[in-house]
Amino acid sequence: xxxxxxxxxxxxxxxxxxxxxxxxxxxxxxxxxxxxxxxxxxxxxxxxxxxxxxxxxxxxxxxxxxxxxxxxxxxxxxxxxxxxxxxxxxxxxxxxxxxxxxxxxxxxxxxxxxxxxxxxxxxxxxxxxxxxxxxxxxxxxxxxxxxxxxxxxxxxxxxxxxxxxxxx
Numbered sequence: 291x292x293x294x295x296x297x298x299x300x301x302x303x304x305x306x307x308x309x310x311x312x313x314x315x316x317x318x319x320x321x322x323x324x325x326x327x328x329x330x331x332x333x334x335x336x337x338x339x340x341x342x343x344x345x346x347x348x349x350x351x352x353x354x355x356x357x358x359x360x361x362x363x364x365x366x367x368x369x370x371x372x373x374x375x376x377x378x379x380x381x382x383x384x385x386x387x388x389x390x391x392x393x394x395x396x397x398x399x400x401x402x403x404x405x406x407x408x409x410x411x412x413x414x415x416x417x418x419x420x421x422x423x424x425x426x427x428x429x430x431x432x433x434x435x436x437x438x439x440x441x442x443x444x445x446x447x448x449x450x451x452x453x454x455x456x457x458x
Contacts, residue, residue: 322389331390338418348408352436354444356451362441363455365434369426370395377448377456388422395442403446411439 312318318327352358367376373385375394385392393400402410414435417425426435441452448456 322387324389326389334390334420341416342409342412345408345412346406348406348411350407350411350436350440350443352433352440354440356449358437358440359444359449359452360455361434362437362439363452365430365438366441367456369430370438373422374442377445377453390421392422396445398446401445402442403444405443407436407439407443410442411435414438 366374371379372382373388373392375381375385375396377396381394385394393402395401413423414430415425415427417423430438441448444452
């Protein structure tokens, strides 16, 4: 039995040392233009879903009105548009160089209009590690984060005032 336990321990040590050597030798590229690792997207999505947890149950406490939408547009333009784009505008050079590419939140294929607002609010508040998505918990107020959440949740049917604030 002692030999069996020693064999398992030795195998684990060899695996850890091998992984460390592989990483130290450059076997794991963190370049944003490098091809993704096998299962990278699957593992990342699984970890994100687990981190978000029950955030979908959280409801936006703000009323859906023009003042909140306009405030959301202003905050979005100042803090989000550089990576996530704006209505009827081409993706920025910065967003084209990111990995994973940030969703262009006003392009139908990337909109989060069907996501629960609590999930979007969680992402704005906490950010997403290793994706370029920062946490805005320390830089935007709770109200601002909910206003941006409201804006992108209605990206497919922006009121005229919000469209005008974007310059559309």
